[in-house]
Amino acid sequence: MSGAPLIKVRGLRSQFGSHVVHDNLDLEIRQGETLGIVGGSGSGKSVLINTILGLKSPDGGEILFRGAPMSKMSGRDRLELEKRWGVLFQAGALFSSLTVQENVMAPMREHVRMPVSLMKELADLKIGLVGLSGEAGGKFPAELSGGMKKRAGLARALSLDPDILFLDEPTAGLDPIGASAFDDLIKELSETLNLTVVMITHDLDSLHAICDRVAVIADKTIIANAPLDVLTRNPHPWIQEYFGGPRGRAVLRQAAED
Numbered sequence: 425m426s427g428a429p430l431i432k433v434r435g436l437r438s439q440f441g442s443h444v445v446h447d448n449l450d451l452e453i454r455q456g457e458t459l460g461i462v463g464g465s466g467s468g469k470s471v472l473i474n475t476i477l478g479l480k481s482p483d484g485g486e487i488l489f490r491g492a493p494m495s496k497m498s499g500r501d502r503l504e505l506e507k508r509w510g511v512l513f514q515a516g517a518l519f520s521s522l523t524v525q526e527n528v529m530a531p532m533r534e535h536v537r538m539p540v541s542l543m544k545e546l547a548d549l550k551i552g553l554v555g556l557s558g559e560a561g562g563k564f565p566a567e568l569s570g571g572m573k574k575r576a577g578l579a580r581a582l583s584l585d586p587d588i589l590f591l592d593e594p595t596a597g598l599d600p601i602g603a604s605a606f607d608d609l610i611k612e613l614s615e616t617l618n619l620t621v622v623m624i625t626h627d628l629d630s631l632h633a634i635c636d637r638v639a640v641i642a643d644k645t646i647i648a649n650a651p652l653d654v655l656t657r658n659p660h661p662w663i664q665e666y667f668g669g670p671r672g673r674a675v676l677r678q679a680a681e682d
């Protein structure tokens with residue numbers, strides 16, 4: 425279920441030296457939706473997410489949160505806001521020297537004051553929520569499979585009960601069964617926790633399985649942002665090539681049968 429605009433990117437320009445990545449890019453993320461972001465390699469998907477997250481400053485344009493420019497927020501308001509955002513980066517980025525439980529507790533230690541026993545309890549709750557056993561909580565990242573690492577990363581992203589979840593290629597590196605199970609998990613969590621999900625992905629199955637809308641980056645801007653069935657009728661050459669290839673056609677055939 426999606427609703428009012430939550431985040432608006434308006435006229436974004438991003439560049440590194442003379443290399444312009446985004447030029448006059450507009451994007452709207454709606455409350456409660458799962459938005460997929462696709463685009464060729466190097467088209468600026470990660471830079472876009474990093475800019476929304478405040479890890480990179482816009483070189484032009486602005487990011488609005490519930491209508492308010494984020495650049496004008498006080499440091500304190502910004503920090504409060506960021507506590508409500510969960511992020512799962514591409515590599516999972518777990519601390520290798522900490523157990524899964526300690527990894528999930530890390531954002532709590534940084535942002536909230538509560539007894540460690542309560543943090544442990546909450547961390548175990550999140551670990552269960554992503555489908556990991558209690559035993560996994562005591563393991564170190566190196567002892568986990570790729571799929572388990574992703575789940576542990578997701579549990580950490582959920583640590584502070586976020587409203588918005590940013591996922592950078594969450595199913596990359598998983599086998600098709602693992603990827604499909606992870607898609608199901610994200611869908612289930614977004615529905616039960618009423619999350620807004622913004623997800624970079626190259627995975628056509630994920631786009632079909634969980635995204636309400638899909639935004640396409642090409643030519644330094646968002647060229648389309650629509651539900652998958654509408655998007656695939658867009659004549660832009662990149663969209664036609666992406667969705668019209670053999671893998672794209674297979675997913676769309678499946679979508680038509682569902």
Ligand SMILES: Nc1ncnc2c1ncn2[C@@H]1O[C@H](COP(=O)(O)OP(=O)(O)OP(=O)(O)O)[C@@H](O)[C@H]1O
Binds near residue numbers: 440467469
């Ligand atoms: N810190 C940086 N310094 C210089 N250039 C950068 C930096 N970060 C990103 N870029 C450049 O910005 C462009 C967009 O990068 P970005 O990582 O957003 O692409 P992407 O669409 O996420 O690609 P992929 O699908 O391959 O992960 C690339 O040309 C990249 O080289």
